[in-house]
Amino acid sequence: MPTAMDVAVAVCRKRAWCAVRRKMFANMFVARMLALVALAGTVTARAKLADARIYVDVAPESEELGEIEKRYTKELMKELKSASDDALLLFSEYASRSGGDLKIFLKNISMLNSDTKNSMDRSLLDNAPSSCRAQFERRLRKIEFDAHRAASFNAENHHKFLLAHMIVLRMHLNKSEDYIKKCANIVQGCGIPCETTPKVTRWRRLALEEINRVRDDILHSRRSYRDLVLHGRRRHNHIRRQATARADAAVTELAECAKSGGTQNKDEDII
Structure with a gap:
């Protein structure tokens, strides 16, 4: 039969493991959010660049x-x-x-x-x-x-x-x-x-x-x-x-x- 001390140690270990998992999931969530923000920034920058190229490349009516x-x-x-x-x-x-x-x-x-x-x-x-x-x-x-x-x-x-x-x-x-x-x-x-x-x-x-x-x-x-x-x-x-x-x-x-x-x-x- 486990003693009270063993039960207390098991509970502490379980709580520590849960804390580690929560911290790991939090870090993963932050990393994903940062990746999404970076991706959104890249898309926005490319869209702006594409828009700028459109305005630059569109020429007036051909003189010819x-x-x-x-x-x-x-x-x-x-x-x-x-x-x-x-x-x-x-x-x-x-x-x-x-x-x-x-x-x-x-x-x-x-x-x-x-x-x-x-x-x-x-x-x-x-x-x-x-x-x-x-x-x-x-x-x-x-x-x-x-x-x-x-x-x-x-x-x-x-x-x-x-x-x-x-x-x-x-x-x-x-x-x-x-x-x-x-x-x-x-x-x-x-x-x-x-x-x-x-x-x-x-x-x-x-x-x-x-x-x-x-x-x-x-x-x-x-x-x-x-x-x-x-x-x-x-x-x-x-x-x-x-x-x-x-x-x-x-x-x-x-x-x-x-x-x-x-x-x-x-x-x-x-x-």
Whole structure:
């Protein structure tokens, strides 16, 4: 039979063992809590780092895509329309100048008959025989007709030159428009991403090359048109001087015809 002393020792040992176990469980609980706290801190730090990377890595709208969109329909079509308007304005401007110069010349040359009669001795015309006066009138009308024909022929050639330049410019503009329409048909279905396809990029580049070629041709054509207008004015001055000289010769022949009594009958000269 265990004695009281043995029972007391057993109870003390059991209590000591229970205390050790409680302390061990407490330490394990603290360790687990510390591990959970550390894990939570790590997760939080990683989440913050991930968030920071997201904000850093997200870039604004790509400049390449913006430039593609800019050069595709809106800006490229604006460039095409601007080049077309410039070409038409150039043709209209110099065609208007040439037409205005021709109109002024024809108006002035139409007054050659009356100007010649007003500047000559009226008694010579009044006292000349009827045959001499009729011949004089025919010569003045022939001079005026020849001047009209020469000026109109010169203006027609200049207009053909202007029109030929305009036709060439229009051919390049039409090619550019065809390329842009091809791009529009493809991009209409899938949008901006299709702008990066090789085919669309090539068509867009060819369209821009045609527009730039038109702009270069406009610069050269402007100088050519300016020279053409100056040449037309010099040609008008030459025809006017030639017609005036022929009119003076007609007055001289009228005086000779009047002196001979109307027997002189020469054919009209030619420019």
